[in-house]
Amino acid sequence: MDVARFRQYHLPHTKHGTPMDWTRPTEATCANCGHTFKVDPKGRVPLFCRPACRSIHFDKNKRDVRPTAEERQRRLIWSVLQDAGLIPADKPLPPRREAAA
Numbered sequence: 001m002d003v004a005r006f007r008q009y010h011l012p013h014t015k016h017g018t019p020m021d022w023t024r025p026t027e028a029t030c031a032n033c034g035h036t037f038k039v040d041p042k043g044r045v046p047l048f049c050r051p052a053c054r055s056i057h058f059d060k061n062k063r064d065v066r067p068t069a070e071e072r073q074r075r076l077i078w079s080v081l082q083d084a085g086l087i088p089a090d091k092p093l094p095p096r097r098e099a100a101a
């Protein structure tokens with residue numbers, strides 16, 4: 001998200017002189033899709049045009065999730081099998097199979 005835009009919308013009292021210098025925007029640009037949308041006269045100025053855009057934006061910018069212990073073990077075993085020459089070294093780790101019911 002653009003820092004200048006964030007300040008303009010959410011921290012109007014910090015970088016824009018006196019509080020009254022700031023006028024509430026009637027329109028805003030979505031931080032995800034870039035569409036312009038109307039802003040309600042009351043409440044916080046939204047960053048996204050719709051909830052789906054909000055969700056997509058945070059999913060896209062999610063930091064790497066730590067692999068589970070099981071996943072780390074799978075990777076370790078795979079590398080051991082590759083080191084032992086049982087599996088070609090360039091063969092990628094296959095996706096996890098679902099447990100049999």
Ligand SMILES: [Zn+2]
Nearest residue numbers: 030033049053
């Ligand atoms: Zn959007």
